Amino acid sequence: xxxxxxxxxxxxxxxxxxxxxxxxxxxxxxxxxxxxxxxxxxxxxxxxxxxxxxxxxxxxxxxxxxxxxxxxxxxxxxxxxxxxxxxxxxxxxxxxxxxxxxxxxxxxxxxxxxxxxxxxxxxxxxxxxxxxxxxxxxxxxxxxxxxxxxxxxxxxxxxxxxxxxxxxxxxxxxxxxxxxxxxxxxxxxxxxxxxxxxxxxxxxxxxxxxxxxxxxxxxxxxxxxxxxxxxxxxxxxxxxxxxxxxxxxxxxxxxxxxxxxxxxxxxx
Amino acid sequence: xxxxxxxxxxxxxxxxxxxxxxxxxxxxxxxxxxxxxxxxxxxxxxxxxxxxxxxxxxxxxxxxxxxxxxxxxxxxxxxxxxxxxxxxxxxxxxxxxxxxxxxxxxxxxxxxxxxxxxxxxxxxxxxxxxxxxxxxxxxxxxxxxxxxxxxxxxxxxxxxxxxxxxxxxxxxxxxxxxxxxxxxxxxxxxxxxxxxxxxxxxxxxxxxxxxxxxxxxxxxxxxxxxxxxxxxxxxxxxxxxxxxxxxxxxxxxxxxxxxxxxxxxxxx
Numbered sequence: 457x458x459x460x461x462x463x464x465x466x467x468x469x470x471x472x473x474x475x476x477x478x479x480x481x482x483x484x485x486x487x488x489x490x491x492x493x494x495x496x497x498x499x500x501x502x503x504x505x506x507x508x509x510x511x512x513x514x515x516x517x518x519x520x521x522x523x524x525x526x527x528x529x530x531x532x533x534x535x536x537x538x539x540x541x542x543x544x545x546x547x548x549x550x551x552x553x554x555x556x557x558x559x560x561x562x563x564x565x566x567x568x569x570x571x572x573x574x575x576x577x578x579x580x581x582x583x584x585x586x587x588x589x590x591x592x593x594x595x596x597x598x599x600x601x602x603x604x605x606x607x608x609x610x611x612x613x614x615x616x617x618x619x620x621x622x623x624x625x626x627x628x629x630x631x632x633x634x635x636x637x638x639x640x641x642x643x644x645x646x647x648x649x650x651x652x653x654x655x656x657x658x659x660x661x662x663x664x665x666x667x668x669x670x671x672x673x674x675x676x677x678x679x680x681x682x683x684x685x686x687x688x689x690x691x692x693x694x695x696x697x698x699x700x701x702x703x704x705x706x707x708x709x710x711x712x713x714x715x716x717x718x719x720x721x722x723x724x
Numbered sequence: 725x726x727x728x729x730x731x732x733x734x735x736x737x738x739x740x741x742x743x744x745x746x747x748x749x750x751x752x753x754x755x756x757x758x759x760x761x762x763x764x765x766x767x768x769x770x771x772x773x774x775x776x777x778x779x780x781x782x783x784x785x786x787x788x789x790x791x792x793x794x795x796x797x798x799x800x801x802x803x804x805x806x807x808x809x810x811x812x813x814x815x816x817x818x819x820x821x822x823x824x825x826x827x828x829x830x831x832x833x834x835x836x837x838x839x840x841x842x843x844x845x846x847x848x849x850x851x852x853x854x855x856x857x858x859x860x861x862x863x864x865x866x867x868x869x870x871x872x873x874x875x876x877x878x879x880x881x882x883x884x885x886x887x888x889x890x891x892x893x894x895x896x897x898x899x900x901x902x903x904x905x906x907x908x909x910x911x912x913x914x915x916x917x918x919x920x921x922x923x924x925x926x927x928x929x930x931x932x933x934x935x936x937x938x939x940x941x942x943x944x945x946x947x948x949x950x951x952x953x954x955x956x957x958x959x960x961x962x963x964x965x966x967x968x969x970x971x972x973x974x975x976x977x978x979x980x981x982x983x984x985x986x987x988x989x990x991x992x
Contacts, residue, residue: 629974629981636950667991668983675971678946682904696992703943713897715936723935724964724992
């Protein structure tokens, strides 16, 4: 399971401020802190970047690339910002992402063909509502692959994000279990090793207590890994969750085990 | 997921000694310590109790029942000791257990009919070797249910133990994943809610480092819970593993979630 730092978000006040002032230092400082924890990639969550999408995306990508060669996950719902990301980035990129929403199918999906990069497909209805049942989700997945094929994007480029639900939703805990089944079923249903990405932070939306959040996250990340999740968007600065996530990655993917796979710096 | 304390074992020197001296105090003290952690049941692991199976089992059961009304898991491979346990115990009991080994089919399995209690069936070949593949394990499970039926033991009385393998085995990590699939598949294969029990301590046999052991155990217990495990034999005195196990139990079984389900005393 590849761990992607989800820490760089435009919603953090001092990062928002850094963009306004075009000062890359706060972004660099945050990313350098994340790099110490050895993520596989850095998610750049810029939200839509309303007014100046190209300048905004350029600012973030340049700031991040000034400190790392790791893959970048370009996380925006704005096709203009995504296009800018594709054009500006030198590092390997993953586009995050598209859904069945027509605007995204026509404006974001084709960018994955143009730059031959991987693209995340969200298991959401065209109106952005979340499907409820396993079968609804599997149908949406099939449609996402159909749209990708029509756009000339190979099925191996598509990473499915089943959308981890907040437990605080009325049926959130049931939905959280359905997600596990969907991750497990997709490869056998579609007949090839479908890759999946999940964002852990949604699970505990509304948690008042950081320790409760951690306990739920590290339990659920083990379940996601067992289901076969390939990429986890995770708070890479939360040591406990990250250690369990790495251990879960080993238990769910390796063919041989040795005690040395669990380095002493991972201990809780 | 019901947590069963696996802490009372005859292999612990001071417990062995207590039996020799017929002094119940060390057993009571250990069980009282376990009770503070609120297990669902207490496993009494007496091994075969070679010379005096009846006296030995009587000693343990009386000592444990003097401090608790919780269910007891009678954990012995000796039919004489098991028979004594069935006759002596007042608390609810689970027999742990039988396998396809002819001696156990003829001498232990019928005890479950006689006392109408649940009995654990081990996923092992008749010679006690461990099956390797998922299909071999599912075949053994079918045979266990056939033997139970022939002995007049209802299928609802049988709890399947898929035998968690040590990770240190050559293919232990692959076997550990196969176990998860077996737990998940059994109910759909057999068409009723087959119950399963797993012992966590085997997983890390040979671990030198207690923290490494804990990290692996709490990760794997989450995976077992997600697969649908009903009963976990667990070191109830290991707070970290137990907290994660309880959280995993909630995530894998509950229909509604509330933050209050995670009490603050569970926090890591």
